[in-house]
């Protein structure tokens with residue numbers, strides 16, 4: 297029943313453009329809106345629970361097929377690389393000639409919104425329809441969010457060679473299938489991974505459009521912004537090892553309670569985050585996951601696991617934060633007579649984006665009468681992975697009330713259209 301519903305939605309969207317025709321020379325918000333709605337109809341969930349497209353699910357594949365089909369109606373060809381990313385170029389362009397690259401992702405967090413990732417895919421799709429043979433390649437990166445296989449940005453990381461066959465064989469989804477196994481149905485091919493990497497000679501640069509996922513632009517009543525830097529991100533796993541025992545018969549003085557120790561660690565992390573954010577407002581530190589063993593009302597726990605997500609555009613602040621985090625856990629461990637270990641799970645440095653491309657975006661916006669401020673990105677995006685290889689920047693569109701990764705996520709169609717016009721004037 298569930299599958300039927302998105303298939304209906306998917307099908308009704310297809311016949312509205314004529315095969316083989318290049319549709320026009322203007323950017324049309326109505327087409328952008330229809331794309332957003334058609335992709336939203338490719339949903340593993342029910343709309344009242346938001347939008348769910350786990351990577352390599354049927355809903356995800358239907359969304360991908362929709363974009364490939366629409367591009368083909370506009371006269372563009374597609375291919376899928378060894379990591380499962382889709383590449384689309386105008387029929388009359390070769391795969392070798394240097395074009396601009398633009399795109400984002402179609403996978404979502406569970407019960408996410410309609411715009412995250414999707415808006416960055418429909419923007420270049422509209423450019424393929426609005427221009428005749430634009431110097432543009434549309435890319436759909438696989439598994440950006442990290443909620444399906446436990447690690448984000450996998451498609452782009454595999455394309456640049458930062459994760460390999462072994463990593464993709466080790467990472468599994470909730471069905472226990474590895475990325476390679478689940479992706480085999482959708483073009484993933486480990487034998488071609490090493491040879492099908494990004495070739496910088498085929499690209500002039502990369503532009504990703506994305507909702508801001510914060511309050512800045514919406515509160516300033518600003519439609520669009522250029523992104524100058526993407527925050528670095530470090531993630532840690534903290535294990536607090538105490539002594540499990542009976543909650544009734546163990547005197548307070550005899551306890552090695554890891555839950556109480558973890559509470560001190562969490563409170564300390566908030567203090568560190570607040571301190572560091574005074575040096576730079578984009579610096580943030582979050583404990584988002586707690587696992588208590590055995591997690592029972594009448595048992596003093598034996599172990600607590602915590603996750604820490606730490607981001608800043610400033611490398612020195614990332615170093616300082618890591619030092620303080622280690623000192624905090626050492627002090628609490630000594631104080632409470634238990635073991636606290638901390639291990640690094642991810643380390644993505646801050647990524648300054650291409651100043652020349654940002655300048656071109658600002659100029660193009662000016663020529664259209666749009667003021668384009670430059671901002672930093674708090675969230676990590678595929679653009680951060682591509683930036684070391686190609687001149688890269690991003691366009692942010694405003695997110696209503698800063699809400700993202702939630703069914704209420706909303707961005708204005710006219711803001712996507714404005715960003716698309718800026719991109720059209722820049723990527724020529």
Ligand SMILES: [Zn+2]
Pocket residue numbers: 401412413440506
């Ligand atoms: Zn996204």
